[in-house]
Amino acid sequence: MRLSTLTVAATLVAGAAFANPVSPGDVVFTEDGAVEASLSGAAGNPEEGAKIMGSKQLGNCVACHQISALADVPFQGDVGPMLDGVADRWNQAELRGILSNAKMTYEGTVMPAYYKVDGFTRPGNAYTGKAAEGPLDPLLSARQIEDVVAFLMTLKDE
């Protein structure tokens, strides 16, 4: 009995590694706002994550956060906390949760939800000022979120 349950669990885990990305509507948050499972089903690439965070067209996280590891990216903002050592403060699932929808961790935060596509007021077509045409894409893809999480996990002071 016990053995077969374990086998089933093992199969599920193995299956998850090849699963399609979790769609934004299906993300499961814990009570504290963490997201346990990889959104893409795979591990992220920290180098890509660093690029996404610094790029104005992608994450543009530096608009609000300072990150010493991205010192070559100019004009880092200070609307949010400095992210140095962030992996000492949060584990991987928590960081994934903050990125997917920071409001599940911090009520009312100004940090945008990067993996959410509905529930917005007057959603626009990107930065055109015109109404959105059809369903929104999340600000970052499942894979990009995992890349950023992987990079954030390298930000350790201790």
Next chain:
Amino acid sequence: MKFKARTAFAALLLSVPAVAFADADDDKLVINGDLEIVTKAPAPAHLSDSLDEIMSGWHFRSDETQALEMDDFDNPGMIFVDQAIEAWNTVEGAAGKSCASCHEGPENMAGVRAVYPKWNETAGEVRTLEMQVNDCRTSRMEADAWKYTGGDMASMVALVTLQSRGMPVNVAIDGPAQATWEQGKELYYTRTGQLDLSCASCHEQNYGNMIRADHLSQGQINGFPAYRLKNSKLNSVHARFKGCVRDTRAETFKPGGPEFTALELYVASRGNGLSVEGPSVRN
């Protein structure tokens, strides 16, 4: 609980950048060596729950940009004022009139900017200065309306604004204007777009902080129209609102429409007590 503890911790962290409020510098704005501009004032009573002090956007700009506003010879916005003086005296439209035909010199506009947007009894609505200018053009001059955020309009609004420069902003928010003011307040605090940000997210909660290369001000409009170095022209209030709403990845409202008019009344009232400062210089 973990959630609470972390939130408290974050709140603590957030109070660190708040020290950067000192960044709204203590410089004094005196124009042409003699006109003192009130750029900091106690917040009006209706804001007592959210702000102690109101500040002009001038305090959040660099010394170089600030200096351009301290002398009318250096202020590029003044070129447009000169153009508007010409337009003021130019007869246009089927009625054969210019602004001067009814109002004589522009100095008769002293005090006007300070109380706009304002309830118009005959029309039964709150009107912006632009709406009023276009009303004169279409009904009294029988000329074409100007584009709401166009250059002719911004220049004329700058000329009218200049006549009130140095006077305290004092828009009425009670009586018949109250419903519009409430609507504007609602809009100010409504989070829009895929970034889900309201005016307050940036200009009430985060003024003094940097958002990328931009030093966030309180988003006051006492300095409008504003000459922006970025686009080398005078910018009207609704054009600025449109840009800010667009930056939340939202569908914007229409310049000149009822939503931005209500929002303008509300935002103007957040500056009650600051001096009329336009045409200002910003980056």
